[in-house]
Amino acid sequence: MIAAPFEYVRPDSVDDAVALLAEHGNRARLLAGGQSLVPELIARSTEASVLVDIGSLPWASPSIRGATLTIEAGTTQADAAGQGCRILDAALPWVGHAQTRNRGTVVGSLAQRDPLAEIPLAFVLAGGHVRVVGPEGTRAIDASRFVSGAEVVRDDELIIESVWNLGGSQCGVAFDEVAGVGTVAAAAAIVDWSTMTAALAVSGATTGPIRVDAPDGDPDRLITALEAETATVEFIADATSPSLHRRAVALHLAERVVALAQQRAEEGAQ
Amino acid sequence: MGWVGRSPTRSEDRALVDGLARFAGDVEPIGGALHAAIVRSPVARGRLVALHPGGVESDTRGKDRGAALVTAADIDFTRPVPNILTDRVSMPLLAIDRVSYVGEPLAVALADTRDAAMDLACSIEPEIETGPACAGLDFAVLGPPIHDVLDSNVVHERTFRYTPDAAPGDADQLSIAHDAVMPRSTALPLERVDITADFDPGSGRYTVWANYGGPMALHAVMASCLGVAPADLRLHISERIGGNFGIKQAMYPMIALVAAAARVVGRPVRWRETRAESLTAASAASERRTIVTGGFGRDGKLHSLAVEQTENLGAYVRTPEPAGLYRMHGAITGPYDVQDLVVANRAVLTNQVPSGLNRGFGAPQLFLSLESMIDRAARELELDRAEIRRRNVVGAFPHRCPGGAELDSGDYVAVIDRACELIGWSSFDRATSGTRRRGIGLACSVETSGNNLGYMNLAADPDSPAARVPRSGAGAVAAIAIDPVGSVTVHLDAPDCGQGYRTIAAQVAADELGVDPEAIRVETALDTASDGWLLTSGNYANRFSTAVASAVAEASRKAAEKLRHVAAARLGTTPDLIDLVEGQAIDRTSGASTPVLRLGGQLHWDLAQRPTALDGPIRESAYYAPGHLRSPEAGALQTSFTYSFQCDAAIVQVDPATGELAIESYVSVHDAGTVLHPASFVGQVHGGLAHGLGAALGEEIAYDEDGRPSATSLHSYAPLRATRMPPVVVDHLESPSPHTVHGAKGIGDGCAVLAPAVLASAIGDALELARNPTPPFTPARVWELAVGLGSDR
């Protein structure tokens, strides 16, 4: 297919971009890497009469500030790799292909809030926040509230950066996924001996990624915690997988990543 | 040593790696063309009430003067696609009153640019009174007809019984049945359909440029749709076709439609297919239920075979269907020596896109069930799965199959043994370190090469005139010419879709002329008005290595004979003493020589050198159509020129907790006679395997209960990528065919046919299932098998 006609606008600043969003409302869509949006426009499954291209604004490169990694809206997934956030690094190879990672952005993937996407799963596990700008200025949304949809980015706002917690020095991470035609489910875990914490997150649920924290920081209790957390949650049923299979995969992958993250944390501690 | 059997670098490749290779979409064959986009049905079944124009923003520059909508009423001079099964329902070029599948063409939107044509097409709102769809094979048999004029969706039903004179006693027989439904999948060549058409009102003649790969029998069908004689439809086929695998056959009604649109608007029209159209509205491998029942002795010997096939043809019988049911007919017993045979064929219509050619056309469905049945017999009889095959495969050649095929040559047991040796069959250990389950499987098949059109006589109603016309077409034609400066050109009747025809045909001709292949140019572009071609010409059915290569050799031999004559006159000897070697014509007695191609060039300048007064410069053509192909008699059909044999084996690991499937290793051993170009042979095996594994692992064209296809883009139909291919070992034995010049047989389809059966065998073994499972082996499906959930369809 070919996209329906739209107006293309390339603002010179974030303020201009915000003004454009205010002007066009929900008829406008933000374009950064475009690796999700452009295919949707081509298939005419998404409509937009104005595309606001924020990809070439003067965004900063990823930077470490204290115990966090800041990734601005212009940073591609490829450029975000190897910058210090281990769980993001573990997730990125599962995202699309090299060519989409070279163009697609981390923030763009977060903004899509696809319940089966890898980057939101990694984000909810890492913890942190996104910073959004709108007509009333900027505000931060906590990672878990953002990913769960408890707090949403409005049509007149744009995400300018995502801030990722880095975890301690003796931190082991793991990410795993099962895919058919589309993603079945993915799981990610962090076991951090330096802070004595452990957390686990899985995707596949209709409500988006689910995160659990280990009671008393004991990674062996993560699976029980996840089972309790997901007991009443519905998993997605689609052409790739029925709901029952997705749940089974999510729970099994959870076991795999917890074991692997523990092993890696121990290796890191030695 | 000759050039055949060696692997010179392909002449096709330099332009490919340089980014300079021209495909149909890269050239503009005629100026001033309007671009077309097709308005298609969004629903599977209903009454087409109207097409409402929507609001389309006009181009602000006012350039779009060509905007037009061509509807069914505008092309009332066309005829629907004729078929051999029924004249009560035929596939129209544009839907008339009724729609019968999602994607059925309703109108042609035309504009100056492709973008504007797409906008216009998308703005049209079809008003359709939606009816209940029949989107499944089983429902089609029992449910109400999808076309009101039919009494039933079953449009074809024939039973063939072949009983030997002395049937073996059945007292000790064990009857084993296997019932499997092979789902639909598609070929997915990366290049999409590209058609440009022009109509000349002065001559009443159509000219079309397209990346059409044949079969050329359908050229007459296109002409018939347009209501003109075949000579008034001039078709130019592009020099390079970016993959085909059968599906490009399905573009022929679209060629007629685009041509008709050009006539209506009085301008050339160009249509480029979208990927969504190629997935949903072009064609698919048929869904087929195959119930195979074998009667075995306690020794594991197969005494009788019954094959019951129900084919889902989609919404219309699009010619050449029901060829898929009959492609393997003569060899439906596969590699097995069994004379007592019953074949019951049935074809049904459903609200799905019409089925058609797909790599291995009609064979994957057969071998999935046949080989699964053999595996099951081995389990029941407590025989090794390789051993039961050794006991039953044909051992002496030629071997007459009850269906009519004459298996020409081979050593089937040696191929099975080799496959077992390479996979480590006898030393296989199912133990794994973790919870994963390990299994091993194998399957065998015969592979046909070059179809006998006589299948039409079997498919036609025995009382119809169509059944009484004798048919045995299957040959090829090739031409060779030497121009006034001594350059050699070979013309093929087979467009190249990637198989390296230019390279291999040059090797064949080079051997006959005693020159280097680089001295020979091979034309694969085809112009129906000026090039030689046959009804059976085209790129399909494995016909190159058998029919086409043989025709090239025969035409080249004619040229060589003439060159020897001219050389003999020049060197003062007789033609029988002339050898053509390394570019020279050499007098074997005196050792005197002269450059061979220069002789060919000089014939243009001095006709006095010609062998006879009736002769001219070298411009030779030759047909190759061996006499062993006949029109079918008593239901028995010599299906194909030659029969290759293959045994594949695989080791898999299954994670029962998630349904993840890892293919540890895959072995593919072939006997396809003489190998013309070994590197291309191996490439065909790997490529066919990618197709077969794709279909086995989840490349499915599935429909929901409303007849909506699930795969509408390459995001929802996931083609196999490099990371999913297993380690593959390829080997071959050579039992030359007596029916081809080089002894070569077909190789292109084998793994595409067999891989689903091999994986079914290995997964069945890993999960210790009573019967082999049915693809697609997606994680969800394998998990269901592992935990005992869901029905095995």
Add this chain to the structure above:
Amino acid sequence: MKRVGPHEASPVHLVLDGTPVVLEASSRQSLAEAIRSVKPTAVHLGCEEGACGSCTVMVDGPTVRSCTVLAVQCESAAVTTAAGLGDRAEDLRLALMEHFAFQCGFCASGFVVVAAEFLGGLEGEIPDEAAIREAIAGCVCRCTGYASIVAAIRTVAAERAGETG
């Protein structure tokens, strides 16, 4: 602020395979179509929806699928296609030919660019087969089953490592 209306065309300046070009692109025109308007064989479009990789090119360095990048997004970009890799990729091209890497070759324009990028990033190491397969997983080939392409890339990596090491 740059604006291109829904039915307008706007000039886009590119350095295409080393040559400065000015293209008239509509707002919705893909980079792939823009490239094809001047070099029709340099990229091929297998899907036009960002999945098959046949249209892969380098934009200011990294490889991207040019069908899902808008031409207007690429103002002043340096775009390199399979037809513009020059002498530095000749060993790759020869290896691809010697390994019979392609059959129909409709996908070749994408694989050549992706392989060139991958090989360029190796810095003398010889990748294992899994790494090569991962590197080319963004491109679909329907003819070859990939083995020949993988073999060609591995050969070039080994040759280059031999030269540098």
